[in-house]
Amino acid sequence: MDVDVANQMRGAVCPHCGEGVLHQANYPRKPxxxxxxxxxxxxxxxxxxxSQCRRRCTxxxxxxxxxxxxxxxxxxxxPQRRKVLSRAAIEFCDQLDVPARTxxxxxxxxLxxxxxxxxxxxxxxxFMPPVQTTELPTSLIERFTDTADVAMMRLLRFLSPLSVPT
Ligand SMILES: [Zn+2]
Known part of the structure; x- marks a missing residue:
């Protein structure tokens, strides 16, 4: 999905000045x-x-x-409750080695x-009935019903507006 969105933006007219063209200038990441x-x-x-005003579009x-x-x-x-995760998901989580405090x-x-x-x-x-915000994020992922990987994909797409400053 990130590639699709980037392909749409590449070469588009700048939304800031309406004159320049958007050129790719990626941020390196060490995730x-x-x-x-x-x-x-x-x-x-x-x-x-x-290309004109040099402002960024991410x-x-x-x-x-x-x-x-x-x-x-x-x-x-x-952060999900482990009992709702599949064994494969739990093994995947453990492999990521993220500190408990994080x-x-x-x-x-x-929350x-x-x-x-x-x-x-x-x-x-x-979302009807309302999502229990005291049970997030588990209560939210449960609403994206599909196979586990498709459901996660749809949830990440739903959350993607949070990836840019508002
Ligand atoms: Zn511009």
Whole structure:
């Protein structure tokens, strides 16, 4: 999805000045919480720079959630209650080797900050019955029903507006 969005933005007219053209100017990343075999896909955050005004355009991402050094998948998957995860997911989580205090910090973000984001304020009404915000992020992923990987993909796409400053 990140590649699709970047392809749409490349060569487009700059939304800031309306005159320049967007050229690729990616941010290098050294992500944490990323399986070794996937690292090559996470070395850059796609970003663009205007040929005229030089201002930046950074598209939404399903790989990176804001400025966090950890990949978005880890921020979503690791704070979930373990009993809802499959054995494969638990093995995957353990392999990422994220410190418990970091996971605790993410859980706090989910419970205390996420419900107040513009994204959630705008979208929460579409979930019926309402999502239990005291059970985030588990209560949210449960609403994206599909096979585990498709459900996670749809959730990451839902969250991707959080990857850019508002
Ligand atoms: Zn411009």
């Amino acid at each position: 944490k919480g990323c399986p070794r075999e996937m690292l090559d896909d996470y070395r850059f955050r796609w970003s663009f720079c205007c 598209p939404a991402s399903v790989r990176f959630l804001g400025r966090r050094v950890y990949v978005a998948l880890a921020v979503v998957l690791l 996971i605790a910090r993410w859980r706090q973000w989910w 205390q900050r996420f419900p107040f984001t513009t994204l959630w304020q705008a979208q929460c009404a579409r």
